[in-house]
Amino acid sequence: MTGLFGRKAVTALGIDIGSTSVRLVELSRHGAGHRLEAWAMEPLADGAVVRRQIRDPALVGTALARAMARVRIRAASAVVAVCGAAVVTRTLEMEAGLGDEEMHLQLRLEANRHIPYPLEDVAIDFEVRERTAHDPGRVSVFLAACRREHVQSREAALALAGLRARAVDIEPCAIERVYRLLSCRLPPGDAVALLEVDTDMLRLDVLHDGYVCYSREQYFDERLPSDGPRDPAVFMVAESLRALQFFQASGPPQAIGRIWLAGPAATVPGVAPLLQRRSAMATGVVDPFLGMSPDGRSGGRVPAEIAPALLLACGLALGGLR
Incomplete structure (x- = not known):
């Protein structure tokens, strides 16, 4: 996928594309913690997203542009996610010390055994996690893959709103980031x-x-x-x-x-x-913004009745700050 696990940044915009609305969260670094810079929710037209798969990128892009204009978000890129049902994930064991390129080649070979699609139609990324308990010379590697069309539909919607995809994440990873904070x-x-x-x-x-x-x-x-x-x-x-x-x-x-x-x-x-x-x-x-500095633009915290809806967008923005 497009830089699934991200690179470091000072500010980051996370976008959750739901079935009925788009939800945006912009975060920045603030000392040892985080600052909420802006947030927005914008309803989607019927049929734009069906079972969380984008059917009409133009309608999604229009909703994103409206949301960004309302809260004055000027980001050039955003982190989005492919929904869980569209993603195949596996935790594999690999030799410790392999470089990214070598590990990527080995993972593509492993992917043939685990992914039910032709590899040329698949976007793949991975994250090296901890060393295995039974063999310190091996590490656990989290592999994520989905059909490229799911990544491309999100990139197309972002482009129509004047954005590029800084990273295409998966929802469990975004959820884990919020969980670790709380x-x-x-x-x-x-x-x-x-x-x-x-x-x-x-x-x-x-x-x-x-x-x-x-x-x-x-x-x-x-x-x-x-x-x-x-x-x-x-x-x-x-x-x-x-x-x-x-x-x-x-x-x-x-x-x-x-x-x-x-x-x-x-x-x-x-x-x-x-x-x-x-x-x-x-x-x-859940309030995913618990402990964060208040919203930099609207001058207050996210209302309690809204904050739980922004959990995934918050986790995506956190991924963009890594």
Whole structure:
């Protein structure tokens, strides 16, 4: 992919392209921490993005341009993400000490065994993680791959807004960055279940020891109800419990210590207390900007009802600052 794991920068713009809106976060370095420079959300026209895959780059580009103009973002580039369902990920073991070029060649050979597409149609990137516990001469390497068309559709949408893709990330890596910032406030050892809820889908990521160890998306048969006889909080809690049951049935699970809610629907009234009661786990709504300096342009913090929707965009911007 296009520099999936990024290079260092002083400021960075992260863009989350959802099914119903685009969400932008611009961060800068501020001492040993981070400063929120600007944020924006802009609704998307129906059909522009379907199940988080871009169908009409022009509509997405128009929405991005409107959002950037409203909050005076003048960035020339941005970090975007390919959604989880479009990405194949594997953790492999390689010899320690290999250079990037040599490792990339070996990973392309390995990719033939793990990726169900012709390699000429695939964008590949990798990140070297820790040395393996059983052999200090080998390292764990996180491999990510997707069809090039998913990268190209995002690059096309950015170009129509006057931006280039500084990096094309994957969602689990962006989520991990926010988790690492916030996990210092958690008891050690417990895993966190992050439930990100939009109007048409729910994604569960289970995080442990700094990494996503389980991820699953499920799409709703109908959009999240906003009125009428069906209570949106009851609907969300039922879908969340179903996602947690899938995780528990997937094998010996990590012990989940708490649940975090994120996404545009995270602040639906009554969801957090009802889910806590039904799951018997501590449940709260995530503020990805906790501990950051306030917004440099609008002069205040992101409203509590908006902040959870910006988690992914925040994680993408953090990746651009590395």
